[in-house]
Amino acid sequence: MLEVKDLHVTVEDKAILKGLDLTVNAGEVHAIMGPNGAGKSTLSAVIAGKEGYEVTQGTILFEGQDVLEMEIEERARAGLLLGFQYPIEIPGVKNIYLLKAALNAQREARGEGEIPAPEFMKLVREKSAQMQMDPSFLQRAVNEGFSGGEKKRNEILQMLVLEPKLAMLDEIDSGLDIDAMKIVAQGVNSLRSAGRAILLVTHYQRLLNHIEPDRVHVLVDGRIVKSGDKELALELEARGYEWVLEESVA
Amino acid sequence: MSAPERFLKRLNARRGEDPSWVAARRQAGAARFEALGFPTRRDEEWKYTDVRRIAEGDFALATDAEFDATRFDAQRLDIDAYRLVLVDGRFNPGLSELDGLPAGVSIEPLSQAIEANHEAVGGALGRLAGVDFSPFTALNTAFADEGAIVRLAAGTVVDKPIYLLMLSRANDQPVMSHPRVLVEAGARCEATIIEHYVGEPEAANFTNVVSEILLDRGAMIDHYKLQEASLADLHVASIHIEQGRDSRFNSFNLNLGGALVRNDLVTELNAEGAETHYNGLFFVQGRQHVDNHTLVNHNAPRTFSNENYKGILDDRAHGVFNGKVMVKRDSQQIEAYQNNANLLLSDRAEIDTKPELVIYADDVKCSHGATTGQLDENAVYALRTRGIDEPMARALLTLAFAGEVMEQVRLSAVAERVERAVAGRLPERFNLSDLVETAEAVQEA
Numbered sequence: 143m144l145e146v147k148d149l150h151v152t153v154e155d156k157a158i159l160k161g162l163d164l165t166v167n168a169g170e171v172h173a174i175m176g177p178n179g180a181g182k183s184t185l186s187a188v189i190a191g192k193e194g195y196e197v198t199q200g201t202i203l204f205e206g207q208d209v210l211e212m213e214i215e216e217r218a219r220a221g222l223l224l225g226f227q228y229p230i231e232i233p234g235v236k237n238i239y240l241l242k243a244a245l246n247a248q249r250e251a252r253g254e255g256e257i258p259a260p261e262f263m264k265l266v267r268e269k270s271a272q273m274q275m276d277p278s279f280l281q282r283a284v285n286e287g288f289s290g291g292e293k294k295r296n297e298i299l300q301m302l303v304l305e306p307k308l309a310m311l312d313e314i315d316s317g318l319d320i321d322a323m324k325i326v327a328q329g330v331n332s333l334r335s336a337g338r339a340i341l342l343v344t345h346y347q348r349l350l351n352h353i354e355p356d357r358v359h360v361l362v363d364g365r366i367v368k369s370g371d372k373e374l375a376l377e378l379e380a381r382g383y384e385w386v387l388e389e390s391v392a
Numbered sequence: 393m394s395a396p397e398r399f400l401k402r403l404n405a406r407r408g409e410d411p412s413w414v415a416a417r418r419q420a421g422a423a424r425f426e427a428l429g430f431p432t433r434r435d436e437e438w439k440y441t442d443v444r445r446i447a448e449g450d451f452a453l454a455t456d457a458e459f460d461a462t463r464f465d466a467q468r469l470d471i472d473a474y475r476l477v478l479v480d481g482r483f484n485p486g487l488s489e490l491d492g493l494p495a496g497v498s499i500e501p502l503s504q505a506i507e508a509n510h511e512a513v514g515g516a517l518g519r520l521a522g523v524d525f526s527p528f529t530a531l532n533t534a535f536a537d538e539g540a541i542v543r544l545a546a547g548t549v550v551d552k553p554i555y556l557l558m559l560s561r562a563n564d565q566p567v568m569s570h571p572r573v574l575v576e577a578g579a580r581c582e583a584t585i586i587e588h589y590v591g592e593p594e595a596a597n598f599t600n601v602v603s604e605i606l607l608d609r610g611a612m613i614d615h616y617k618l619q620e621a622s623l624a625d626l627h628v629a630s631i632h633i634e635q636g637r638d639s640r641f642n643s644f645n646l647n648l649g650g651a652l653v654r655n656d657l658v659t660e661l662n663a664e665g666a667e668t669h670y671n672g673l674f675f676v677q678g679r680q681h682v683d684n685h686t687l688v689n690h691n692a693p694r695t696f697s698n699e700n701y702k703g704i705l706d707d708r709a710h711g712v713f714n715g716k717v718m719v720k721r722d723s724q725q726i727e728a729y730q731n732n733a734n735l736l737l738s739d740r741a742e743i744d745t746k747p748e749l750v751i752y753a754d755d756v757k758c759s760h761g762a763t764t765g766q767l768d769e770n771a772v773y774a775l776r777t778r779g780i781d782e783p784m785a786r787a788l789l790t791l792a793f794a795g796e797v798m799e800q801v802r803l804s805a806v807a808e809r810v811e812r813a814v815a816g817r818l819p820e821r822f823n824l825s826d827l828v829e830t831a832e833a834v835q836e837a
């Protein structure tokens with residue numbers, strides 16, 4: 143589904159990603175771990191299409207399509223969705239406007255008509271209930287005045303409504319209390335299916351107790367230096383990154 | 393021939409005899425206009441607005457008030473209202489709907505009041521907007537022979553909005569009109585007044601309107617000025633308000649159209665408890681120029697004013713905001729708040745903004761702020777990552793910027809017109825009212 147090959151990215155002439163390879167197949171959940179500043183958010187931002195990153199080498203394919211040739215919104219409509227590490231506030235734009243405009247844009251791209259109002263209402267109410275968000279959040283401006291945990295739940299709510307093929311979740315667990323973590327994890331797990339894939343960026347094993355990954359990768363200094371199954375995350379939790387670094391240098 | 397002479401010679405083309413009180417006023421207006429001439433940018437009040445396009449024009453006076461009925465339906469607001477229609481400054485009784493006015497409500501065209509030699513009207517007319525206010529009020533006074541006289545008896549709560557619709561036609565020879573609006577709101581009465589300026593897209597006329605609104609004790613008036621003139625129309629307006637004790641005035645000054653637009657809004661808060669709210673929004677594109685000058689005079693203690701003006705400027709449009717608040721020496725315990733925010737959608741758009749607080753009292757609460765900025769590109773990006781295309785993302789954010797003012801607008805027909813215009817460059821599929829309806833439905837459920 144997603145194939146990243148030999149990806150080199152620079153920001154303001156500073157090399158951040160230095161030959162990164164990653165393959166995610168449909169039905170899989172991958173976790174990316176790694177020290178601060180390794181390039182995890184950069185990877186997801188480049189896949190989502192944020193400006194300011196220069197791809198100097200390498201390719202990103204999503205279902206065989208060249209992602210780097212696609213506009214930001216085309217990527218989303220194709221089913222590639224990024225949940226932000228730091229979701230921004232958008233004053234004046236109601237959550238419900240965003241959800242409806244986004245969903246209809248996606249439907250239009252698939253050649254479907256606009257979603258009928260009753261169906262949309264049923265959908266958003268159901269999904270906000272699933273995220274244990276009061277319907278009043280739908281009327282509020284996107285993330286404005288939301289607590290850190292509410293912002294993260296709101297990101298997942300968008301995922302549940304938009305049902306991406308590949309959800310990239312950047313530190314969706316940061317700032318969550320124990321209950322919120324369960325709610326978010328349950329939301330993410332409900333997205334799991336044979337046709338979909340999930341890419342989780344996280345620092346903590348805790349999230350992976352709730353969302354069991356098929357593959358765990360360690361991203362250090364712009365490269366994936368080690369990959370393994372869920373046991374690798376446990377090992378990292380116990381031993382830190384030092385040993386992985388030493389191993390990869392050797 | 394000088395520009396003032398060229399304008400004033402059109403006075404000879406007017407038909408009919410004026411009662412003496414009207415004739416005397418015309419003369420005073422003409423004499424004042426001739427002496428003042430058109431303002432230039434050397435005048436502090438006109439520093440950013442060049443009126444040569446008006447001064448150098450040659451405008452006739454309309455001789456009839458015909459208007460195509462189908463076009464009329466497309467132009468007017470779809471609201472249930474008492475309606476008075478002027479076409480290029482001439483009264484059109486056929487398009488007006490003034491039947492069944494409730495007791496205590498009188499709405500008549502100025503021409504009828506003059507014909508009836510209504511000196512009662514004469515007394516109030518021109519009291520707030522004298523010929524010295526500006527050359528344009530002087531010019532208006534010289535020419536005004538049509539408009540709307542609205543009188544509301546004490547205690548009247550008007551059941552429907554009073555809708556004054558001023559249409560501008562595409563004429564072979566451009567015309568000028570000098571409508572005059574007078575609203576006398578008796579004690580404790582409540583009403584909504586709409587002044588709506590709109591016309592044929594090819595119209596290129598000059599409208600020079602003067603409105604005077606008097607609020608007696610406890611009166612509550614919502615006043616909408618919705619200016620959607622054609623992109624070639626020249627539009628100058630001054631609105632003068634006087635407020636008595638415990639009265640409340642809500643102004644919505646919404647400007648979307650016009651090539652050259654100047655609005656003056658002047659309020660006299662003359663007695664304790666008087667309260668005014670100035671809400672303003674303008675959206676200009678191409679080479680449009682909109683100048684809003686507002687003034688609140690706190691002439692009495694314990695008076696309140698709140699002003700919130702927002703401007704959205706695209707292309708090479710130019711906006712001016714000059715908001716002045718004056719607090720007299722003995723006007724203690726007043727509150728005056730002012731805010732002006734502008735959104736520049738293009739590098740070449742320009743805004744000149746100048747808040748002015750002149751305060752002679754010491755026990756006051758005042759604040760003012762002015763900001764100018766662009767759309768938040770991070771927000772554009774965030775919306776696009778959800779599949780919303782760029783024009784739609786920008787439109788949503790532009791609407792959000794206007795939102796703070798639009799939320800105050802209680803007439804949905806007006807709100808929708810403005811929101812549509814603000815989101816106007818959107819792809820056809822942008823269905824704002826559908827979004828709003830959905831949001832409301834979700835809330836209710």
Ligand SMILES: Nc1ncnc2c1ncn2[C@@H]1O[C@H](COP(=O)(O)OP(=O)(O)OP(=O)(O)O)[C@@H](O)[C@H]1O
Nearest residue numbers: 153154158176177178179180181182183184185194
């Ligand atoms: N716009 C930018 N300008 C300059 N440097 C940048 C920019 N964006 C990212 N970087 C740098 O790139 C490196 C990788 O950043 P990135 O955010 O991808 O790290 P991360 O792995 O997500 O870290 P964390 O775990 O702290 O979230 C960092 O050193 C960061 O400072």
Ligand SMILES: [Mg+2]
Nearest residue numbers: 182183184227
């Ligand atoms: Mg990060």
